[in-house]
Amino acid sequence: MENAIEITNLNKTYKATKRTAAKVALQDVNLSIPKGSIFGLLGPNGAGKSTIINIMAGLVIKTSGQVNIAGFDIDVNERNAKASIGIVPQEINFDPYFTPFESLDLQAGLYGIPKAQRRSMEILEMVGLADKRDAYVRSLSGGMKRRMLVAKAMVHNPAILVLDEPTAGVDIELRKQLWDNVKVLNEQGVTILLTTHYLEEAEELCDRIAIINKGQVVACEDKDTLLGRIEGKEITFVLDRDLDTLPDAMSGFCAEIKKKRKLVVRYNPNETNVQAIIEALQSAGLGIADITTDQSDLEDVFLQLTSSAA
Numbered sequence: 001m002e003n004a005i006e007i008t009n010l011n012k013t014y015k016a017t018k019r020t021a022a023k024v025a026l027q028d029v030n031l032s033i034p035k036g037s038i039f040g041l042l043g044p045n046g047a048g049k050s051t052i053i054n055i056m057a058g059l060v061i062k063t064s065g066q067v068n069i070a071g072f073d074i075d076v077n078e079r080n081a082k083a084s085i086g087i088v089p090q091e092i093n094f095d096p097y098f099t100p101f102e103s104l105d106l107q108a109g110l111y112g113i114p115k116a117q118r119r120s121m122e123i124l125e126m127v128g129l130a131d132k133r134d135a136y137v138r139s140l141s142g143g144m145k146r147r148m149l150v151a152k153a154m155v156h157n158p159a160i161l162v163l164d165e166p167t168a169g170v171d172i173e174l175r176k177q178l179w180d181n182v183k184v185l186n187e188q189g190v191t192i193l194l195t196t197h198y199l200e201e202a203e204e205l206c207d208r209i210a211i212i213n214k215g216q217v218v219a220c221e222d223k224d225t226l227l228g229r230i231e232g233k234e235i236t237f238v239l240d241r242d243l244d245t246l247p248d249a250m251s252g253f254c255a256e257i258k259k260k261r262k263l264v265v266r267y268n269p270n271e272t273n274v275q276a277i278i279e280a281l282q283s284a285g286l287g288i289a290d291i292t293t294d295q296s297d298l299e300d301v302f303l304q305l306t307s308s309a310a
């Protein structure tokens with residue numbers, strides 16, 4: 001599969017200043033982002049997500065490594081690399097005195113797009129701000145400002161759109177709107193790279209997810225594979241009598257005696273049916289007094305992957 005972005009052995013150390021020590025932000029990061037995908041870069045605060053994005057944007061100078069955008073090496077062919085990518089920054093920053101229409105027009109000018117080829121209205125419609133074309137940006141709600149950032153990143157019709165924590169601090173309804181925008185753009189063929197620390201967001205949107213922690217990629221898989229790996233369930237049985245050892249009938253399961261009468265069984269619902277577990281208990285002559293279940297989710301995997309390492 002062709003890749004929209006290829007990052008090879010990327011390292012970044014922020015230099016020490018008078019007041020701060022040197023900081024290793026990225027360590028040998030390798031990432032391939034397939035063309036046409038919605039790729040999630042997931043990680044806790046300080047993991048290095050924005051550093052990666054800012055290197056792609058040309059705002060941060062990498063220490064070493066290679067970054068290819070749409071086949072263009074950012075060191076060799078910066079212009080073409082930049083023309084292929086639209087970046088929605090983490091921080092909201094634009095001049096409050098321009099209207100959305102003016103703001104987009106100005107941005108298009110910065111990219112050297114001739115007036116006749118500007119698509120400001122089309123883009124405003126795409127992000128649901130057509131009726132705000134002449135409002136001051138400062139009068140827009142937080143969610144609308146986010147969508148303006150997406151609009152600004154799209155003026156030069158880039159093949160790749162990068163969103164850095166697009167929904168941080170955005171309420172759930174606006175978050176959903178933004179997700180819809182992203183999905184529509186992706187359906188139109190735009191490759192999406194988004195960073196987030198919301199697992200739900202990655203789960204909802206992304207086809208492929210990389211997890212980064214302390215500057216290192218700790219997982220990179222198709223979402224379904226990642227979820228399949230972690231979608232374990234835990235079921236606790238309270239039995240009608242004490243257990244000292246596991247009955248033979250339970251040997252095929254991942255079962256553990258917690259207390260004399262409590263038996264915990266971990267299983268993958270894709271592979272094991274609860275019915276089979278219950279039947280095994282019954283065949284061992286055990287009665288069930290109570291059952292509770294606990295579902296692990298992306299949150300668990302995330303914690304597992306990000307707390308253990310380093």
Ligand code: ADP
Pocket residue numbers: 014015023024025043044045046047048049050051052
């Ligand atoms: P994330 O976006 O995942 O929250 P960042 O890429 O912003 O993470 O930060 C990664 C690490 O690099 C953090 O420890 C952060 O403090 C540090 N860092 C980020 N920007 C700078 C900078 N300009 N100077 C020094 N350290 C920085």
Ligand code: MG
Pocket residue numbers: 049050051090164165
């Ligand atoms: Mg960040």
